[in-house]
Amino acid sequence: MTSAPLLYVCVRPQQGAAAAEYESFRVATKLDESTLGHLDLVREPLPDDVFERYRGFVVGGSPFNVADPESTKTDVQRRLESDLERIAARAAQADGPAALFTCYGIGVVTRMLGGQVSRGFPEDTGPVTVELTDAGRGDALFGGLATRFTALTAHKEGAAEPPPGATLLAVNQACPVQAYVVGDRLYATQFHPEPTTKAFTERMAVYRDDGYFEADAYESIAGRVLAASVTEPARLLRAFARRFGPA
Template sequence: MPPLVYVCVRPQAGAAAGEYESFRAAMRRDDLAQLDLVREPLPDDVFDRYAGFVVGGSPFNVTDPESTKNDVQRRVEADLERIAARAAAGTTAGMFTCYGIGIVTRMLGGEVTRAYPEDTGPTTVTLTAEAGSDPVFGGLANSFTALTAHKEGAGAVPEGATLLATNEDCPVQAYRVGDRLYATQFHPEPTGRAFTQRMAIYRDDGYFDARDYDLIAGRVLAASVTEPARLLHAFARHVDR
């Protein structure tokens, strides 16, 4: 079976390298391939080469004014929509995280809005009743801690999607489309240590007050974030099946 592939959409090479290692460890896949959409377009044969895609986060925002998006961001968004459309149709599998949930939501005709940002750090995520029978979310605790840092979110569950996880600050935390496409607003891949290293890279990008780095990092390191990694491992097994 072709391997799973990590899809990088981060211009910052250090953040991308750390994110890849986090996905590889959480999914328990030493053979996890890499595809960097910032530096190369989606290959024509990509859906023959890989059984499934895991899409990382990005400092890009779907809601950025079109006039401010450069050619790379526009191409990245178009290529991600191609992957999402194939996963929605059931011809591949996809797990889109953070920035990626905005791509999927827009592709499905839903609203992406700046009304539901979340502060950098740990948050509590609660599963819906529908998550209990889901092949990926079904084995998780009903409520768990995850890590977030985002400026936008889905305004509502897109038509045709099943809400799987929620919380008060950002009600659309995760959903499924069909049985092959998943999207999460929270970051499922990093350990606390890996997240603080990413925070250091983005400390001046407006996600948090740079002066509060040590305070926020302390909260992150004190949080238990075991369930999100179990989610990614379950997704990898789901793709295998």
């Protein structure tokens, strides 16, 4: 792991999907390998000096679920959730590094802040409509987006309301908490901001048998994904990179 202004934090056990996710984040942020570092948190713990080396973090998704009983979680999952909480806690400080948690990561942050994550708010795999709140329209990052936009989701858990101390930035009907901010440096999204529609269908193929959708429905769902216009989520990542990335 080499030093760079921003660090992509991988929490996917599937190495092929993880490599593709890093590339999606790199392209969406318009950074290169010298300005977007890579840490595989599944296979190595968070380094002690990570907060001195990076100004910001982007945390990818995972097939793990925060709401699963602790007794069913592996030692790796418990350790990486603890490491993600360390990142979130530092980003919540006014003088800490910035962080953007996505999908699985929003559950980690919500639980850490005292909120409730449950299996009650899943979303089907594919495109969904996300709408900004009044706070979202005035936010430094989200305020540059369209007030309603299409994003890609695939998750088995969610939250009914943001955790204590968080400001709700985006919502939709199926999963009420689509994005929030804590302070001005800790962001979390339920939707995936990084993949193109093509990259998302390739990720779908990796997780075809993992219960996110009926395996024999892959072609029809992939068709809907490829037909969607997904522009705003990548703009969010570019805004994050401009604000917290290379000087």
